Amino acid sequence: MTYILQIETATRNCSVALAKDGQTLLCKEIAESGFSHAEKLHVFMEAILKEAQLEFKDLSAIAVSQGPGSYTGLRIGVSAAKGLCYSLNIPLIGIDTLETLARKLTIEKGVVIPMIDARRMECYTAVFDTTYQKVKAIQSEIIDENSFGEIQETIHFVGDGAAKCKTVLTDAKFVFHDEIEFPSANEMSAIAFDKYKKNDTVDVAYFEPFYLKDFMLPSAKL
Known part of the structure; x- marks a missing residue:
């Protein structure tokens, strides 16, 4: 059995899902006006694993949204994913954010x-x-x-x-289709499992999100 924890934080939607052999088992997410990813991401991951009666050591891989999207959101998601992959010695899978959104x-x-x-x-x-x-x-x-x-x-x-x-x-x-606003980790399952079977993973040490545009700080007011 292949368990993949999936992280989608490229937009205001902080989303985490657990998939087994390409099928979503559980998904927790929240889209708030202010980014709450740093507070909610790890809480969602732990809650999902507890509900599935699994531990982090049971995971086969981590999949993370690679962008494009919010600079801050992507950094939070990728940092968490890389940390888990390092500690668990499991592969990291990068997922195209726009494909995830299209699959809704x-x-x-x-x-x-x-x-x-x-x-x-x-x-x-x-x-x-x-x-x-x-x-x-x-x-x-x-x-x-x-x-x-x-x-x-x-x-x-x-x-x-x-x-x-x-x-x-x-x-x-x-x-x-106004009802579809944000990408969700729920739609990452089939993509992530296919990439896992093909060994289509990324280098944990050097992987960076695909920002598409350079991050720029707001201009200071004089």
């Missing part, structure tokens, strides 16, 4: 575009087909009325970045 929606036709808010009219995006294969690479995109004009199929938007784009993306081909 099932479609038969068209494409899914997950959108993570990157402030103002900018979003972190990628394009996925009906089987969650990436057909357009991850990018940080400023959204305007011409965005995604090259795609002729129905486009399904998910994520907290999508809501602010409704006023400019008004074509009939655009479908907004």
Whole structure:
């Protein structure tokens, strides 16, 4: 049996899940206006293992959201994951945050575009087909009325970045799924297990989140 603990902290959603052989057993998460990841992450991990009647030593691997997303959130999640992998001597698996978000929606036709808010009219995006294969690479995109004009199929938007784009993306081909705001560790299970079986892991010592944009401190007011 393969038990993988999964950590998703790239957005306001602090999410932890436990999966067995690619199937989610338990998931605990909370999305608050202020980031509570540092306080909630370890509490969720311990609670999930206790509820599953397992210990950390029973884990086969740790999977963590690798970004893009919040600089602070990603740092917290990756730091916790790396610490566990070091202490338990188990592999670390990096998971594309946008793919995790895309997997919250099932479609038969068209494409899914997950959108993570990157402030103002900018979003972190990628394009996925009906089987969650990436057909357009991850990018940080400023959204305007011409965005995604090259795609002729129905486009399904998910994520907290999508809501602010409704006023400019008004074509009939655009479908907004407002109920899907944040990625969750619940949708990491199948991806993580597949990577584990293929030994598709990352170097614990050198792994860093995929920030996409450089972190910048707010300008000081004079």
